[in-house]
Each structure stands twice: as C-alpha cells, then as structure tokens.
Amino acid sequence: MTILQFFLWSLLKIIVVTVVLLLGVAYTVLLERKLVGRIQNRWGPSRVGPFGLLQPLVDGAKSFLKEDIIPTAVYRPLYLLAPIIALSCALISIAVVPFGSPAVEGPGGFHIFQISDVNIGLLVVLGITSIGVYGIALAGWSSNNKYSLLGSLRSSAQLISYELALGLSLVGVVLRAGSLNLRTIVESQARHGLLTWNLFGGFQFVAFFIYLMAAYAETNRSPFDLPEAESELTAGYHTEYSSMKFAMFFMAEYANMIMVGCVATLLFLGGWTSPFGNLIPLPQNIVIQALLPIFWFVLKVFSFLFLYVWVRGTLPRFRYDQLMNFGWRYLMPLAILNIVATSLWLAYK
C-alpha cells in the first residue's frame, strides 16, 4: 500500500465517520426531545416531517441562518476559538474507536471499521477529552460575562475533579485486559458474550457505576449540568453565544455523549461483539458478517444514550458543593478501592 493510497483511504474513512457522527448527533437531539417529551407526558417535536423526523435538519438550518452576534466586550480571538476547540475535541476522539469487527479488512490488510488503531487508544481518548475542557473554559472567560465566567469556572473545576474518578474507574478494565488498545480490550471480553463483559463477568460493575457518574459530569449532563444551570447562570458558559457558534457547543455536547457511550460500550459492554457470544453462529455472508457487529455496537451506544436521557428526565440537579463532595469524597475513594480489589483478584487468579 502506497502512502497515497493510505491517505485516500484514511480521508474516506474520516469523511464517512464524521458525517455519520454528525447525523448521529442530530438525531440524538431529536431522540432526547422526543423521550423527554414522553417522560413529561407530552409529544415532543412532531410537526416537521413524519414523526418530526426532519426536525434536526430544520434546527440546523435555523442555526446557520440566524444572525451571528458577537458582543462588543468579548475577547474576540478566544471567543471565536472556544467553540471550535469544543467541537473538534468532541469529534476527534472517534478516530480511535473500533466500531466494527476487525476481521473485516479492506485491501492490503486495511481496517475498515476503525480510523486508526493506536496502541494507547484509551489514553488518546482521555487526553483529547481533557483538552476539551479548554473549549468551555475559554468560552466562559472570553465572553466577559459573569454568568459565563462562573459557568466556565464551575465547569473547569468539575471536569478536573471528575476526570480523576473517570480515569481511575477505567484502570480496573485496563488491568483485566492488560492493554490500552481499545480493540484488545474488546476482544478480551468477547469469549462468552454477555457473561464475559467487563460489566458482568469482569465484576467491574462498580467501575461502570463510577464511570457512569463521572461521564455525566464530564459531559455536563443532568444531573451534573451545573455549568449551564439555567435557573442560576442563565445559560452558563454559552450565554453570549448565538447561531452557529452556539450550535457548535450544542453539537459538541451531544458528540461527547456519543463518545462517552462508545467508550462505555467498548470498555464495559463488549464493544461490537454479540451479547450471545457464539451461541448464534455467524452467517457466512460477508455483508452480514460486516454489518452485524456494527448493529450490536450502535445498539449498545443507543442504550447508553437512552439511559442518559432517562436520567435527565428523572433526576433533579445537584448543588455545586454536593457535586464536589460527591466527586472527591465518594467517587474517587471508591474508584481507588475498585482498583485495589481488582488487582488483588487478578493477582489471586
């Protein structure tokens, strides 16, 4: 494979994945609106297109067409930079996610269902997530607005605090798999389907719980959506943003949700593998062999997103001090205990 081919293939994969991801983001928004509507005993969007299916496109068009307001007092360079950082960081992580079976290869042993297979994939995801903080922090600061600043300060503190618990919760999984490569991690839980998932067979349910909590906080989602708490801070860090830039933050948030779902799927729910393991033999058809793992993957991510929305519709928002207490006093010690317990168990085995 020449370098030129490599570039072309990679470009193709990137484009396809990005488009799919953006579509996913759009329809996640719709999903949330519909679901929350149902939870709140109303219909949600239903006018645009059948069942309101075209609603995301219309929303997008509206965002594009709205007047782009840049308040005079903002610090322009960073004000413009912030949404770009937020969105790009949210989108880049998908590059290391394997969303289909590696058994299906392109010409020249080229992975089709993963943009890049990195040895330290998990660390890359974590690293990019940690860079994502800057989008929010800079947005709040450059807006020159006290609500924005408070929101971004809250957000920075919250992200730093919960990143610790998040990272530590993943250590148990890494210990079990013995690798930071996402594909290896998935393969380590593939043998007996559901039973060997890290969530169940790996006894990492505590870690999963911690990850869940930390992930909600990391994505500024309810019940930890303090950086944009309407009742206190108007709209938090994106108070001063409108039209397309606001849309970018919006998309970043949902892209992050999807990314978090992907990581959860890969680390705890067995990734693209079938929950039934080898009970149901794979058909010989190459197309079905390629698409079935993708189906499982998307299904798992979707379930995770469903959980997200469900929680949002159900739980009230935390107070800020409660949030910090919870993160430092409960989640982190719990994560450390989980690491110790897992290590002991592995050593015993």
Next chain:
Amino acid sequence: MSHAFQQDVPLSLYLLLSAVLFALGVVGFLIKRNLITVFMSIELMLNAVNLSFVTFAHQWHAVKGQIFVFFVMMVAAAEAAVGLAIIIAVFRARSTLAVDRIDLMKL
C-alpha cells in the same frame, strides 16, 4: 517528495530544539512581568529538558530516561499545585501579579 518522506531526523536536531526551547524559557523568565507567565516559563524549561531526556532515551534505548520524564511530570504537577496556591495567596495579599511590584518579603 518520497525522498523527504523517507528522510530520518538526526537526533541532534531534537536536542537543538530542546536547547532553544530552554533558552526561550529562560528569556521568558527574564522578560515576563506577570507572575503566572513567569511560572509558565518555568514549565516551558521543564518541557524542554524533558524533550532531551526522551531523545537520549531513544538514542540509548533506555526506558529509564522516559521514566525520568514521567517523574519530572509528577513533580511539575506537584509544583504547579503548590505554586499556583502560592500565587493565589500572593494575589490575595497584594492584589497584583506584577513581579516587579512583589519585591518585599513582608506585607
């Protein structure tokens, strides 16, 4: 084009880069007037040194060089935590971050 693609990089270039970064860090320490920026210059110097460590580790196939960088990072983290706390305390006491105005030991 393919020639440039296969070209290897002499390690002395990495070292030179690290030296230049270090010098820039020192210059930053000298000319910056904001306490936080001065602190950042220190971080820049640390990073420059880390780069030479990694380069030497590559040259001698020594894992320990990388581990040293790891330690430097940990120490830098500790240093940042304490240093920034000190900066906050200084700011509380003097309401300024200009290093030229913070030249007395007492309040």
Next chain:
Amino acid sequence: MHLILFLVFAAFCLAGAINLLLQTHPINSALSLIVVMTSLAVLYLLLGAEFLAAAQVIVYAGAIMVLFTFVVMLLNAGREERTRGSVAYGVIGFPAVVAILALIATVFLHTTGLGDAAMSNNITTTQELSTVLFTKLLLPFEVTSVLILIAILGAVALARPHDAERTARK
C-alpha cells in the same frame, strides 16, 4: 514523513514558545504553552515514547495547564503591566542566556555517535515502561506519590482563607 512531521511540530513548538514570550495576556501565553506541550507530545510519539506522549497531553495539557488557566480566570489577570524593574535582567540575563544556548548547542552539535530517529523505530511500549517503573524504580515512584500528597496538602493549606477571613465571612 518523520522529517516532515518533525519540522512541522518543531515549528509549532518554537512558534508557541515565541508566542508565549510575545503575548502580553497571560491567557494567550497559557494557550501558546498548550500548543508547545501538545506539539511536544507529538515529538515524543515520533521518538517512540507513546505512553509519555499521552501522559504529556493528559498531565501537562489536560491538568497542569487547566490549572493555570483556571487561576488566570479566577484572579481575572489582565494584561501585563509595563513595570520597570531592575536592569540586571537585560545586562546580565541576556548575555547569560546567549552563552547558555551557545554552549549547549555547540556541545550537542559536536557530539558524535548520536543516531537518527526513524518512523516506528524503537517504540517503547507501556508494558516495558511499567515493568521498570514498578520493579526497579518502585521506591522513587512511591516517594513521588508521597510528594504529590504533600503538594495537595500544601496547596489546600495555602489556598485556604485565613481564620480571621472565614469568621468575618460568617
């Protein structure tokens, strides 16, 4: 490929570092430093230190620099004041910097036996790294953890408002 990547990211590094010096606003300096650090992470990757590259991003860019920006935001630090301090930094400092740079560069350029770095050559895996770290260098590692614990305590003690302030606030 390696050369191109090196040149690109070395250029990013230098640009970031110079920008750090030129910018008068701390937050811009901080962002420049983040650029330097992430570029350095790429250079580490080129040198086969992939774990360090990730750690560089996570620890430096993702934690330490966040702390810096956080403090800049918290203290609402504005542009640098044009203060006139001592002249020693100009008279003594710059010749010294030039001397340091010249000396180090001379030594580096005259050192023979330094090899070349090629793409995907001599990659250190996380496993190798941790094997050495957790066996031979376990004691320094543990000492580092104690250091960090102390740093946390110190930071808390320093940043905590004084008793008088606290009672006044109540």
Next chain:
Amino acid sequence: MNQPLLYLPLIPLLPFAGFVLNGLAGRRLPKGLVSAIALLAPLASFLLVARLALMVWTGSLALPVIEAGAPVWLSVGNLHVDFGAVIDPLSLVMLLIITGVGFLIHVYSVGYMAHEDGYWRYFAYLNLFLFFMTVLVMAGNALVMFVGWEGVGLASYLLIGFWFHKTAAADAGKKAFIVNRIGDFGFLIGMFLLLANFGTLTFREIAEKLAASPNLTGGILTATALCLFVGATGKSAQLPLYVWLPDAMEGPTPVSALIHAATMVTAGVYMVARTHFLFDRSPFALSVVAIVGAATALFAASIGLVQNDIKRVLAYSTVSQLGYMFLGCGVAAYSAAIFHLMTHAFFKALLFLAAGSVIHGMGGEQDMRKMGGLRKHLPITFWTMTAAVFAIIGFPGLAAFFSKDAILHAAFVQGGLGRVLWFVGLVTAALTAFYMFRLWYMTFFGEQRSHDVHPHESPWSMLGPLVILAVLSVCGGWIGAGRFGAFLAPAVGARAAEGSSASLELVLTLLAVAVAAVGWYVAHRLYYQQPEEAQQWAAAAPSGYKLLLHKYYVDEAYNYVFVKPLLAISKFILEWVVDVAILGGLVWLLGGIALLGGAILQRWQSGNLRSYAAWLAAGAAALLLFVLVPWTSVLANLGIHLGIVGR
C-alpha cells in the same frame, strides 16, 4: 605492700558532698537536716583521719602513704599530674588539725549561727572550705595543691563576705581575695620555675632530683623558694601581704576561728614545710623567711597592743604567731614550726570561739572598752578563755610554752642572725603577754562598762567545743613535747640542735617565762589596778600611740601607693583605651564594613524576581562554561599561540 583500705579520697570528698547537698538543696531543707549534713561530713572525715592516725600509732600503717592509681588530671608531654593523695606525718598532723578543729568549729557554728538567714549557705561554704583545705594538704604535687590553695581563697572570700549586704564585709572579702591573688601569683611563678627546672610538680620527685644533684644551689633555687614564699606570705598573712587578715574579722566569728586557727593561714606554713628541701638548699631564702617571720611577729604584736576591738586584737595576735612559725621555718626548725602551728590551732581557735561567745553574750558588741566584768556572767567562757590566754603566753606546762620555746631555742642555737631573731621573738613574747592580758582584763575584770546589754552565757553547742579546745590547749603541748620532731623527721628532715644543752635550754625557757611575766605585770598594772594610767601612757607618746592605733598607716599607704594609681590607670584604660579606642573603633570599623558591604550587596538583594533570575542564568552559564569548555587544552593552545609554551 598489702595496704589496708584507707578511703583517702573520701576525706576531701565528704565535705564536698556536704557542700553540694547543702548548696543545691539547702534552701528547701529543714534547718536540722542542714546542720546534720554539715556536721556529719567533717565528722566522718575526721573519723577517717583519726583511724589513719590510730593505724600509724599502732604501727599497722607505715608512712608515707602514696595513693597509686588515682585518676590522671593532666598528661602533657613529660608532665603527668594525678589526683593521688600523699599522707606523710606532716599532712597527717595537718589533717588532724583541719578536720578536728574544723569539726569543733562546725559544732560551735550551729549554736552561733542559729538565727542567721542563709544558714544553709553558711554551712555549704564551711564544708567547701574544709574540702579545699584537705585537698591542699593531701596534694602530692604542687598543681593539685594550687587547686586547694585557690579554692581556700575562694571559700574565704565567700565566708568573709558572708554578710555581703554589709559594705565592710563585702569589701573585706574582696580585699582578702585580691591580696591572696597577689600571693598566688608568686606561687604560680614558683610553680613554673619548678616545672622549668625539674620537669615535674610532684614534691617527692622534686626532692629526689634535688637530692640527686647536690651541687645545685644558688640563684634558681633561691628564686623558686622566694616565689613560693611570696605565695606563703599572701596566704599566711605575713609582711607585706598581711593586710587582709585583720579585715577578715568582718566575717562571722567562727569563720575567723576557722581561717585563723585551723585552715587557711596555716597553708603558707604548711607549704614552706612541704617544700623545705628547696629552702634548705638556699640559705638566703631561709634568712628571708626568718627575717620576714620575726618582723611580722613584732610588727603585728605592736599593733595588737592598742587595738580595742576584741577580734582585731586576736587577728594581730594571729599574724604575730604566724610570724613565729615562719621564724621557726626560717631557722629550719620545721617541726617546731608545725608544732607551734598545732598548738596555735588549739588555743587560737579557742580564743576566737571564746571571743565569739563573749560577743554573742554581749549581743554583738566587739569593743572591749564597753565590756568588763564579764567573769560573773560568762563563767565557762571565762575559764576557757583563761586557759587559752595562759596557753598563748607560754605559761609553763601549757601549749605554747613548748612550741614557742622550741622555735626560740632553735633560733638562738643557730647563732649569728638567729640571735637577733631570737631577741625579737623574745620581745614579741613580752608584747604578746601584754596584749593578751590586756584583753583578758578589759573583758572579764573590773566594772561592767556598758549597761544597756545583759550578758548571758552561750548555749552548750558553743560551750562544748570551747571546753574540748581548752583541754587541748592545756594538754596539747605535752602531746608533742620531745616526740614531735622525731615524728615529723621523715617529712621535714631532722636537724640536730647543735651545741644544745639542757642548761642552755633551761636558761632560755626561764628567760621567756620571765619576759612573759613582765608583760603580764604591765597589763595587770595598767588595766586592772590603775586603768587610768593607760590613757596617761597613751597621752605621753601621742604620735607613737596613733601610729600603732592606725596600724602604722599601712592600709593608707597601700591605698595611695597601689590602689589609687591602679584605679586611675584602670579607669583610663577602660574609658579611653578599651571603651573609646578598641570597642568604639571596633564598632565603627564593623559598622563601616557592614554599611559598605550592605551598600554594595543591597544592589543584588533588590527583591526583584527577574534580576534574581538573571543572576541565576549567569551562574548557570558560568557553570556550563566551566564544565563544558576543556580549559586545559584551551589554555595550552592559547599558550602556543602566545608563544609561552611550545616550541
């Protein structure tokens, strides 16, 4: 030699333990316990010494005893000094006197000091005194002796100045100390001379070396002996350094007794006897000793004639008697001198203690003109005092009769200068008899001249020692008569009294007794029969009387010749040289250096972070320059270029 356990170190250490206990804890201890500690320590020492004496008496212990294996104090080059004690007949006699009489004075003090503040302090000092005195006496070498010597000075200073709130007492303490220091300086020089010439300070070794070189005489030995003698004059209150002793009367009376009788002043005599081998080889030094002794005896006795303070009379009497002892030493009759020292210890202690009892009974009054007729009120004191008075004047059969006559006899026998000295001694004996009976009559006879006090007899704790000492004064002479010389011979050498005959001895003795009787008669006449005649005599020779009353103006002369110029010079040096020139100059110099340095250095310490960073960078650059540049080859190349090195 299988030596029995002697517990020699305990003899000084027991009083020292008493001193430490009382000194540290005495303030908080009950009075009874303080006295118990203070009495038991010297008593135990005395018992140890008495045991030693008994062993010597029965022959189970051969003298001298030289303690071996004692802790080493100094070991520098060839000089080795240890704390080993040496017991020979001389030190045994001294120890018996010191601990025995010392113990009696302790007992007496319990009664005498009963109502004083600082009771514990007094006894602590008293024990300290005994400690140093025993160290002095038991020392086997000059350096340890010097420790005791200095320590005795310290203890005397503390005790004389015991009532330090009284200016006179504090001054007297200082005077005693300073005058003693002058003497000590002589001792020190003498010690250096010993060290330089003999390379050792141990008495025995010096004596051996001296014996080994019979040709050695003259200059060096004379100088050494004289220097040591200067020390002795300081400690033993001889001319010209006697001035501290009369003033020392400012201390409590038992202290006077202790200093005069048992301990301090005898140290000089003891030291001369101890180093007799030096004096023996230097006839000149011996004559100086004899002349000074005789002169002091006469001089002090003449002052004693007219003094009115009971303790002062006794003080000059002490000086005078010490003069006798030195006279004895000077004619090489060391055993006679030591014999007189012992008897003197008995009767002088008795005199002082009895005087103390009188003063106690008179409520603190010391002026004899206000006493009189006390015989009825203080019967026991009177009788013991009578015994002492008769003892000191040399009443036949009593203590001084033997010892003083031995000295005078030795002087007469020596011939030449000795005859003159003998005559002086004889005159002094007459004077002694006069002033002692004057004291006796003025105190105990006649009418009571002061009516505002009601004399009363002292308690038995005071009278007990008096009685014991009275017995000793009466019988003490018989202890040593005839035997003493033989007993001391191993220590001080025997000198056969050449040309001595029983008839000559009898004549001399009778002469002495007759002279004393004359003194008694004059005193009887002037102070008993016709008291007003004394005033007439004084009025007849007013200048002579005044001269005596003012003690020959010696104190005043010293004051003008030594003290005032010294004060003026000291003041000048202190105020101008030390204060202005040295201290002031030093301060200005240091201040200037600091200011100058500060002016330069403060440029660095600007507190400016960036300039610090610049210097830091400069330092780093310098280090790199030093480490990275191969200086040797660079310099070599430079040398080639400049043509310094190379071809």
